[in-house]
Structure formats: C-alpha cells, structure tokens
Amino acid sequence: MDKDFATRRRRDLIIAAVLTALAALAPLFIKDVYVQNILILTLMYAALSQSWNILSGYCGQISLGHALYFGIGAYTTELLFTKFGVLPWFGMLAGGAVAAAIAMGLGYPFFRLRGHYFVIATIVIAEIGLLLFQNWEWAGAAMGITIPVRGDSWLKFQFMRSKLPYFYFALVLCSLAWFVTWWLEDSKWGFWWRAVKDNPEAAESLGVVVFNSKMGAAAVSAFLVAIGGAFYAQFLAYIDPESVMGFQFSLLMALPAVLGGIGTLWGPVLGAAILIPMTELTRSYIGGSGRGVDLIVYGTLIVLISLALPQGLVSLFSRAKRKGATR
Amino acid sequence: MGLLYGLIAVGLALIFGLMDVVNFAHGEFLMIAMYVSFFLFTFFAIDPLLSAPLVAAALFVFGAVVYLLIVRFAMRAKANAGMVQIFSTFGLAIVMRGLAQFFFTPDYRSVPQSWLGGKTISIAGVFLPEPQLMGALVSILAFAGLYFFIHRTDFGRALEATREDPGAVALVGIDKNRVFALGWGLGAALVGLAGAIMASFFYIYPDVGASFALIAYVTVALGGFGSVFGAFAGGIIVGLVEATTALVLPPSLKSVGIYAVYLLVVFIRPRGLFGSM
Numbered sequence: 001m002d003k004d005f006a007t008r009r010r011r012d013l014i015i016a017a018v019l020t021a022l023a024a025l026a027p028l029f030i031k032d033v034y035v036q037n038i039l040i041l042t043l044m045y046a047a048l049s050q051s052w053n054i055l056s057g058y059c060g061q062i063s064l065g066h067a068l069y070f071g072i073g074a075y076t077t078e079l080l081f082t083k084f085g086v087l088p089w090f091g092m093l094a095g096g097a098v099a100a101a102i103a104m105g106l107g108y109p110f111f112r113l114r115g116h117y118f119v120i121a122t123i124v125i126a127e128i129g130l131l132l133f134q135n136w137e138w139a140g141a142a143m144g145i146t147i148p149v150r151g152d153s154w155l156k157f158q159f160m161r162s163k164l165p166y167f168y169f170a171l172v173l174c175s176l177a178w179f180v181t182w183w184l185e186d187s188k189w190g191f192w193w194r195a196v197k198d199n200p201e202a203a204e205s206l207g208v209v210v211f212n213s214k215m216g217a218a219a220v221s222a223f224l225v226a227i228g229g230a231f232y233a234q235f236l237a238y239i240d241p242e243s244v245m246g247f248q249f250s251l252l253m254a255l256p257a258v259l260g261g262i263g264t265l266w267g268p269v270l271g272a273a274i275l276i277p278m279t280e281l282t283r284s285y286i287g288g289s290g291r292g293v294d295l296i297v298y299g300t301l302i303v304l305i306s307l308a309l310p311q312g313l314v315s316l317f318s319r320a321k322r323k324g325a326t327r
Numbered sequence: 328m329g330l331l332y333g334l335i336a337v338g339l340a341l342i343f344g345l346m347d348v349v350n351f352a353h354g355e356f357l358m359i360a361m362y363v364s365f366f367l368f369t370f371f372a373i374d375p376l377l378s379a380p381l382v383a384a385a386l387f388v389f390g391a392v393v394y395l396l397i398v399r400f401a402m403r404a405k406a407n408a409g410m411v412q413i414f415s416t417f418g419l420a421i422v423m424r425g426l427a428q429f430f431f432t433p434d435y436r437s438v439p440q441s442w443l444g445g446k447t448i449s450i451a452g453v454f455l456p457e458p459q460l461m462g463a464l465v466s467i468l469a470f471a472g473l474y475f476f477i478h479r480t481d482f483g484r485a486l487e488a489t490r491e492d493p494g495a496v497a498l499v500g501i502d503k504n505r506v507f508a509l510g511w512g513l514g515a516a517l518v519g520l521a522g523a524i525m526a527s528f529f530y531i532y533p534d535v536g537a538s539f540a541l542i543a544y545v546t547v548a549l550g551g552f553g554s555v556f557g558a559f560a561g562g563i564i565v566g567l568v569e570a571t572t573a574l575v576l577p578p579s580l581k582s583v584g585i586y587a588v589y590l591l592v593v594f595i596r597p598r599g600l601f602g603s604m
Contacts, residue, residue, distance in 0.1 A: 062410070109594045116349055117593050120548045123541065124586040131583050251417070258410050295425025302418030307400050310411045 009186060012265060016182070020175050027164055034284075036163045040235065042276040043170035044228060048249075049256035049268035050177035051224035056254065057263035058181075058190065059217035060197025061111070064250045065122030066225050068129045069099040071245030073226025074233035075133065078145045092230035099226035100219040111214045126250060133241040144240025147233070166235050173231060174269070177224050181265055184220070193217055197263070225253070259305050261312025270313050330466035331521055333562020335539060336546035337470065338517035340558035341510060343547060348398060348412050352420035354540025356515050358427060360386050360522025361531045365436055368526075376461065379523035383516040390515025391508040393419065398511065399504060420536075427533035435530045462524040469520055470559050473513075477555070486510055542582070545589045550600055557601030564588070 023043075030036060048070070056062045076095035077088050106125060113121055184190045192213040195203035204210050233239045260271025278301070282294040309315055339353045350356075360382050367378040401415040477483035488495075489506045529535065546565050550557025565585050572584025592600060 109590075113593055113597050116343075116552060117548055117597060120544050121590060121593060124545060124589055127541065128583055128586050131580055135577065135579055255414070258414055262410055293425065293429060295421050296429065297425075299418045299421030299423075299425060302421065303397060303415050304418075306411050306414040306418065307397070 005186075009182070012182060016175070016178055020171065023171055024168070027167060033163060036167060038277050038280045040163060040167050040170045041280065042272050043167070043174040044232065044235075045252060045256055045276050046269045046272035047170070047174040047177040048225055048228045048253045049260075049272055050174070050181055051221050051228070052253040053257045053263065053268050054181060054184065054193075054224075055214075055217045055221035057257055057267070058184075058197065059193040059214055060263075061214055061217070062119050062254075063122040063221075064119055064247075064254060065124070065126035066221070066253050067245050067247060067249035068126040069103065069222040069225040070229035070232070070249050070253070071129060071133065071241065072099045072102060073229025074239050074244040075145075075229075076226070077230040078147055078233050078239055082145055082147065088230065088234055092227055095230045096223040096226040099222040099229075103218040103222035104215050107215045107218045111211060111218075123247070123250070126245065126247065130241050130245045130247075133245060144238060144243070147237045147239075166231075169231060173227060178265075178269065180220065180224065185265060189213060189216055194263075255302070257312075259302070259312060261314030264312065264314045267312050267314050274313070330463040330562060330566065331525065332539075332542060332546050332565045333559040334462075334466040334469055334521040335518055336543045336550070336558040336562050337473065337555055338514040338521075339543050340547045340550065340552070340555050341473075341517065342514040343552055348402065349416070349544070350398075350514070351413055351416040351540075352393075352423060353518065353543055354536025354538075355420045355423040355427075356386060356390070356518045356536070357522045357525075357539055358531075358533065358536035359389065359423065360519040361526045361529070361535060362427065362431060363519075364523040364526035365531050374527075376524070376527065379465065379520055382523040383519040386519030386522070387512040387516040391512035393515070394508045394511035395504070399507070424533050424536075431533065435532045462521075465520060465524055466562075469517060473517070473555065476513075482506075482509065542585065545585060549589050549592055551596075551598050554601040560600065 026039065027036065030039070048066075052063070052066050073092070073095035076098050077091035080091040080094060081088055110118065110121055110125075184193075192203070192208045195206070195208050196210050196213055200210050229244060233244065236243070256271030256275050257268040258271070259267075259275055260269065261267030279298060282297050305313070335353075335357060338356070339350060342348060342350050342353075363382045363385050364378050367373045367381060373381070397415055397419060398412070401412045477486065485501050485506050486509075489501065489503055489510075542565060546561040547558045548561075549564060550559070550561030565588075568584050568588045569581055573581045576583065
C-alpha cells in the first residue's frame with residue numbers, strides 16, 4: 001500500500017463526510033418543495049449510479065438493464081406491503097435480496113458473454129421483465145399498484161405532508177452507496193474487479209477467480225439498486241411497470257457515472273449533481289411547450305460532454321488526483 | 328416482416344461490421360426516413376414506394392454527415408471508447424427525437440391511400456398484405472444489391488479492406504474517413520429504404536424508431552456482429568419467431584419470444600449465429 005493512495009483515501013472520506021453534513025443542513029435553507037424534489041431525485045440517482053458503477057465501472061461489465069433490479073426492488077416492497085402488510089423496511093431488504101439473487105442467477109449464463117453481446121443481453125432481459133410485469137394480473141399488470149395512504153409515519157415510511165424524510169433517506173442511501181464503493185475500492189474485491197476489467201485472461205492466470213468476482217459485483221450492485229427502487233416506490237406512492245422498469249432508468253443510472261467518470265469514486269455523484277438538476281430544469285422551463293426543446297438541449301449536452309471529456313468530468317480535477325485514481 | 332427487420336438490421340450491421348461502432352440512433356434514422364417519405368407524399372404526392380430511392384439518397388447524405396460531425400470524433404476517444412460511442416450516438420438519438428417533436432409535432436401521422444396500404448393479395452388461397460410483400464421483395468433486392476456491391480465493386484473492396492486494416496489502407500492511398508463516411512451513408516440509405524416502405528403501413532411519430540431499434544440490435548447480435556449476411560438471416564428468424572409467438576402468447580408478449588430466442592442463441596453460441604467478432 002503506497003502512501004499516496006492511503007492519503008487520497010483518507011482525504012476522500014473527509015470530503016464525503018463534509019459534503020454529507022452540508023447536504024444534511026441544506027433543508028434548513030431550502031424550503032421550496034420543487035427544489036427539495038430535485039435534490040431528492042439527484043441524491044437518488046447519485047446512489048443508483050454509484051451502485052451501477054460497481055458492476056459496470058469497476059468490474060467493466062456494462063449493464064444497460066439495471067432497470068430490472070430497480071423495478072424488482074419497487075415491486076417486491078409494494079407487493080409485500082399491499083398484499084401481505086409487510087412493512088416497507090423489511091420489503092426493501094427483501095427486494096434487495098431478491099434482486100441480488102436474480103442478478104447472480106442471471107450472471108451464471110450472462111457472464112460468458114462479451115462486449116456488445118453482454119450489453120444487448122442486459123437490455124433484453126430488462127425488457128422481458130417489463131413485459132412480464134405488464135401482463136402479470138396479480139401484480140396489477142399495466143395499471144400498477146397504488147400504495148394506500150396510512151398517514152405519515154417512519155414505521156410505514158410514508159409521508160404526505162413533508163418531503164424531508166425522503167430527503168434524509170435519499171441522503172443516507174447515497175452516502176451508503178458511496179461508502180460501500182469507497183470500502184470496496186481498497187478491498188480484495190476492488191483490486192480483482194479492476195484486474196478483470198483491464199484484462200480478464202491475465203487476471204485469471206494470476207489467480208483471480210474472474211467468474212466469482214463478476215458475480216460479487218453483480219450482487220452488490222443489484223442489491224443497492226433495488227433498495228433505490230423500493231425508496232422510489234414509497235416516494236411516488238404509485239408504481240407501474242413502465243415507470244419503474246422502463247429502459248430510461250437503465251440509462252439514467254448509467255449516464256451520471258459516464259458523464260462524471262466511469263469507474264471512479266466521485267464520478268457518479270458529480271455526474272448526478274449536474275445531470276439531474278439539468279434534466280429537471282430543462283424539462284420544467286423549456287419542456288412545457290411540449291415541443292421537445294428540452295430533449296434537444298439535453299441530447300446536445302450529452303453528445304458534447306461525451307465527445308469532449310471521454311474520461312468524464314472528474315478528469316477536469318487536479319492531475320495529482322487522477323494519478324491516484326489510475327494508480 | 329422478417330425481411331424488413333433484416334433490411335433495418337443490415338444497415339446497422341454494415342456500420343458495426345465496418346468499424347465496430349454500434350449506432351444507438353439507428354431507430355431514429357428509421358424515424359427520419361419515414362417522415363421524409365411522409366412529406367414527399369403530402370407535398371408532392373409521390374407514393375412511398377416511388378420515393379424510396381429518394382429517401383435512401385437523403386438518408387445516405389444524412390448518415391455521412393453524422394459520421395463526419397460526430398462519430399469521427401467519438402472514434403478518436405482514447406479512453407472509454409465504447410462508452411463514448413454509445414453515449415454520443417445515444418445523445419444524437421435524443422436530439423433527433425426532440426427535433427422531430429419540434430418540427431413535426433408529436434402527432435401520429437400516416438400516409439393515406441398509398442398504392443399498397445391496406446390491400447391484400449391472394450396467392451393460392453392465402454391472403455397476404457401487399458405492403459409487407461412488397462417490403463419483402465425490396466429487401467431481397469436491396470440485399471442482393473448490397474452483396475454485389477461489397478464483393479464486386481472497388482468501393483466495396485475498399486470498405487472491406489478498411490475494416491480489416493485501416494492502417495494498411497492508408498498506405499495505399501485510401502482515405503479512411505471517406506470510406507467510413509460512405510459506409511455510414513450506405514448503412515443509413517438501407518434503413519432509409521426500409522423506412523420508406525414502412526411509411527405506407529405504419530403510423531409515423533417521433534418515438535417510432537425506439538420500438539424497432541431494440542429489435543434491430545437483437546437481430547444484428549443474433550446473426551452475429553461483423554456479418555452482414557448474419558443480420559439478414561437474423562431478420563428472417565426474428566420475423567418468424569415473432570409470428571410464432573403471436574400464435575401462442577397474447578400480442579402484448581410477442582416480443583418476449585424474440586428476446587428469449589436471442590438469449591438462447593447467445594448462450595449456446597456467444598458470438599451469434601454467423602459472428603466473427
């Protein structure tokens with residue numbers, strides 16, 4: 001363990017703690033519900049993107065089907081709650097467990113595939129999940145599930161009057177996803193993943209069990225994304241297949257990490273902090289015309305950023321930091 | 328229908344096979360082609376069938392321009408090349424959808440009373456819809472033409488050579504960018520052809536491409552990346568699977584069959600049926 005790396009990690013942890021503390025104080029100054037809403041979504045996507053980054057960034061297995069795990073988290077929680085009265089807190093963990101199990105079950109055949117074949121397989125499996133949920137009568141089919149209002153309580157994780165509890169939960173989730181990434185980065189797994197990403201054959205020959213390390217990354221990633229899905233379902237109080245399992249979620253999880261810097265610790269947070277407010281603001285200020293100007297602006301920015309900064313926005317930061325990251 | 332899927336997919340396969348770039352705006356190319364065909368009909372009363380060559384020509388130019396303006400730069404990326412390509416073409420797709428909404432409004436449009444629309448023809452007691460039949464015919468012709476083009480003309484050979492070794496090609500005086508631009512043009516022209524045919528029997532709206540794009544990717548991957556013939560065969564398989572699934576499962580689940588077949592094929596043959604990459 002060289003000293004630079006250790007110093008950088010300690011510094012990252014301090015920065016994260018300060019940012020979290022600052023974010024926790026934000027609602028004291030921001031009373032506007034619309035802005036709070038944007039903050040919640042930003043934190044949620046930062047968390048999702050951070051989780052996506054574990055499998056796709058660190059381990060290099062690009063998935064564009066993470067909407068499946070998001071939807072499974074949402075559906076497991078709400079089906080348990082509405083059909084069996086299980087509290088969302090348990091449902092959330094159950095959803096995470098189910099998603100992780102599915103990710104590992106799918107990983108078994110999927111991780112034999114390479115490159116575009118893998119990416120397309122992930123898109124396709126999420127699409128199959130979406131179609132099945134749209135046709136599954138017991139789970140509400142295309143109509144979805146409306147979560148019954150039982151009054152504000154932490155027990156049922158349901159709040160009608162204020163958005164603040166959701167904000168704090170999203171903040172905790174985001175910090176958790178960041179911390180898990182931070183912790184894994186320096187663990188045996190983290191090193192294995194980067195080895196698998198760079199050169200699976202060489203990694204294998206040096207004793208890395210490639211298959212198992214991909215499975216581990218998939219399980220952690222799916223678990224965290226499913227928790228995010230459960231949160232989103234409680235936050236909206238209504239879910240239907242398209243709104244929790246649609247392809248756009250797979251993209252919205254990947255985009256912040258890609259724009260911010262794929263396979264980096266800060267990339268997803270930075271990407272989400274810029275992308276999500278931008279999306280929401282373009283949508284509400286110039287999207288009202290219904291004529292697609294928001295899409296034009298949004299798409300152009302994606303093209304420009306991805307062309308101009310292939311390593312993401314993180315690469316703009318100091319050279320010393322980059323040296324540490326690519327060490 | 329399968330042959331039309333094949334035609335859409337061949338354009339994508341050509342671009343992919345040529346330079347290992349997946350064009351995530353392929354569905355939007357199709358959408359643009361359908362609109363061009365629609366407007367040619369509305370303003371000049373040219374039937375989609377006749378305007379197909381014009382649409383193909385327009386898309387050829389469009390494809391070449393997209394290459395020169397965006398993809399050329401995306402290919403230069405030193406890091407994360409794959410992600411840059413995915414997201415720059417994906418961003419382009421969003422812009423195109425936005426532009427279509429802006430200029431054409433999100434309304435559903437269709438070409439009324441085209442020569443082919445809604446007519447059926449009876450062959451040996453089996454009723455077949457004329458537009459689909461015509462689409463199949465055009466697809467076969469286009470594929471034959473493409474085959475001839477790649478294997479028999481100088482440009483086709485330049486295309487193949489550039490694919491195999493861009494460096495060596497530069498040494499014998501072929502401009503890589505020109506070949507790639509023409510390749511993109513050609514790929515776009517093929518999807519233009521498909522769009523023109525489909526304009527006579529599909530609704531036209533800004534998001535129409537999305538529903539075909541995923542099927543096109545699956546088709547190409549099913550056939551195997553790097554194989555133009557594979558994409559065509561993939562198209563036929565996809566068409567057949569879709570029709571069979573529609574008999575067994577409710578219509579809303581018809582795509583599940585296609586996806587399941589794709590997964591099955593790649594689990595057995597991880598590079599698709601005829602793939603080399």
